[in-house]
Amino acid sequence: xxxxEIKNLIASKLGDALVTVEQHYDFHVYIVKxxxxxxxxKMLKEDAExxxxxxxxxxxxxxxxxxxxxxxxxxxxxNMPNNIRIRIRTxxxxxxxxxxxxxxxxxxxxxxxxxxxxxxxxNFVGHPMLTRILNMDEMNYHPMRREYALEDAWRDDxxxxxxxx
Amino acid sequence: MAVNIDSKNQxxxxxxxxxFATRLDSVVGLxxxxxLWPLPFATSCCGIEFMATMGSNYDLARFGMxxxxxSPRQADLLIVAGTISKKLAPILRQVYEQMAEPKWVIxxxxxxxxxxxxxxxxxxxxxxxxxxxxxxxxxxPPRPEQLIDAIxxxxxxxxxxxxxxxxxxxxxxxLDGYGIE
Numbered sequence: 001x002x003x004x005e006i007k008n009l010i011a012s013k014l015g016d017a018l019v020t021v022e023q024h025y026d027f028h029v030y031i032v033k034x035x036x037x038x039x040x041x042k043m044l045k046e047d048a049e050x051x052x053x054x055x056x057x058x059x060x061x062x063x064x065x066x067x068x069x070x071x072x073x074x075x076x077x078x079n080m081p082n083n084i085r086i087r088i089r090t091x092x093x094x095x096x097x098x099x100x101x102x103x104x105x106x107x108x109x110x111x112x113x114x115x116x117x118x119x120x121x122x123n124f125v126g127h128p129m130l131t132r133i134l135n136m137d138e139m140n141y142h143p144m145r146r147e148y149a150l151e152d153a154w155r156d157d158x159x160x161x162x163x164x165x
Numbered sequence: 166m167a168v169n170i171d172s173k174n175q176x177x178x179x180x181x182x183x184x185f186a187t188r189l190d191s192v193v194g195l196x197x198x199x200x201l202w203p204l205p206f207a208t209s210c211c212g213i214e215f216m217a218t219m220g221s222n223y224d225l226a227r228f229g230m231x232x233x234x235x236s237p238r239q240a241d242l243l244i245v246a247g248t249i250s251k252k253l254a255p256i257l258r259q260v261y262e263q264m265a266e267p268k269w270v271i272x273x274x275x276x277x278x279x280x281x282x283x284x285x286x287x288x289x290x291x292x293x294x295x296x297x298x299x300x301x302x303x304x305x306p307p308r309p310e311q312l313i314d315a316i317x318x319x320x321x322x323x324x325x326x327x328x329x330x331x332x333x334x335x336x337x338x339x340l341d342g343y344g345i346e
Contacts, residue, residue, distance in 0.1 A: 135287060136252040143286040151284045 002028050002084055010086065013047060014040055029074075029087045037073075037090050038100040044077055044088070045105055052077035052086065055106040058113075060120035061089075064146050070094040071120065075102070101126040119144035176324075194324035197241070197267070199229040201316075201323065204240035206260060208247030211274035211306040215246045218309040228316055237263040242319060243296075246306075248276040249289045261296040262345055266331050269323065271315050272298045275305045297343055 007028055011018055017036030022029045032040045044052040054077065061072035069091035078085050092099070101124040102109045113124045114133040121142040124130055132139065141148060176195060178187025203225070205215055219225050219233065234240040237260045249257055261270070272292050275281035278301045280290035292298060299322060300315045330336055340346075 134252075136250075136254075139251075139286075148286070150286070152280070152286055152288070152290055 002026075002086070006084065010044075010050060013043060013050065024087075027085065027087050029089055031089045031091070034090045034092050034099065037088075038102065041075060041077075041088065041102055042105055044086075050079065051081065052079050052084075054078040054080055055102070055108055055112075056085065058109065058116065060116045060122060060144065061091075062120060062145050066091070068093050071097060071122070073099060073116065073122065097121060098123045098125050100124070103127055118142070121145070190326070190328045191324075193328060194326060198320045198324040201228065201230050201242045201269075201319070202232050202234040202240050203230050203242040203244050204234050204237055204260070204264070206243060206245045206247075206257065208249065208253070209276065211246035211277065214306040214309060215244060215273065215312065218312045223309040223313060225313075225316070228313075228320065230316070237261075238265060240264055241268060242316075243268065243270045244273055244312075245270065245277045245292050246273040248281065248283055249292055250287050251289050252287070254289045254292075254295045257292060258295045258343075258345065267323075267326070269299045269319050270296060271300050271302060271312075271319060273302045273312060273315070274307055275303065278303065281305060295343065296345070297339060 007021065010028075010030065011021055014030060014032060017032045017040045019031040019033060022031065044050055056076040056078045058073065058075045061074060062070060063072070064070055071094055072089055072091040075088040076085060077088065090099075097120075099122050101113060103113065103124075103126070110128065111133060113122070113127055114130060116122045117124060117127075117130050118132045118135050119142055131137075135143065176187045176191030178185055178191070180186075205212065207213075207215055217223060225231060230242075237243075241264075243261060243264060245257065261268070270292075272278045276283060276288070277292050278298075280288050282305075284290070289295070300318050302311050302315045304311055
């Protein structure tokens with residue numbers, strides 16, 4: 001369980017990179033500026049005191065209603081010796097989806113970043129092979145973006161009147 | 166003990182003492198029908214139901230199908246059981262192309278037949294978009310009895326198929342329609 005002491009320590013070490021800290025259930029969520037994202041994650045991983053050396057998972061966020069910060073990324077970090085988990089979030093505009101890669105910090109982020117590229121279209125600058133990983137190669141859009149309907153857009157055998165539309 | 170031999174499936178022909186004459190199609194059909202080698206292409210829960218059909222309770226061996234072929238090159242019947250994603254579609258087509266003629270296809274369950282509940286960007290909306298299908302089995306998943314019914318329908322097709330059907334223009338046109346070489 002994360003204490004206020006640890007929270008303040010992380011916040012002070014993040015310094016200017018930090019925008020705000022939120023608590024979602026048991027998780028403390030540190031929202032950082034995109035420009036400082038790579039430096040912040042590197043510090044969290046390599047700082048001997050903090051030691052968040054394990055990237056559990058990461059995911060993309062798309063909230064079209066937040067103008068100027070439509071897209072976001074979440075990194076979940078784990079300090080295994082002390083069993084402390086935190087989340088780092090960063091937000092960006094839909095016009096600027098360039099994000100620094102963290103494959104140099106965690107090799108496991110290679111596939112994760114490919115997945116975020118596949119589903120949301122983030123451009124991870126410096127990624128060794130940023131191609132689709134789960135969807136078929138011919139797909140020409142990023143399906144988890146809210147602007148696309150969930151149902152198969154390529155179907156031609158559905159009559160609207162049979163589906164109450 | 167009286168042995169009751171069911172001869173109702175015997176093809177039409179001329180019978181005399183010690184011989185029986187009939188059409189070649191019927192003899193070949195009879196032989197093929199009772200020794201179909203199925204290739205299960207099982208991707209999800211329908212695959213489990215197919216395994217139950219294979220098991221001793223329902224017993225596919227009664228139909229000459231106890232030899233499940235896990236190589237498409239030696240299979241006669243492709244049983245597609247489960248959701249096929251769009252990324253998997255080219256592989257399914259490749260498996261179909263690897264099977265030697267004559268070959269038949271059963272589309273087992275709602276997902277294989279129409280995409281089922283997965284009306285979404287990643288799922289193929291029915292395998293008949295990439296390969297020709299002979300028998301569709303509805304259900305989610307279908308009961309083993311339904312699959313057995315489908316297999317008996319396939320056997321009916323196999324036993325009555327004209328021997329030159331697969332050399333014909335119509336058949337070739339049908340394959341071309343799916344872009345299969």
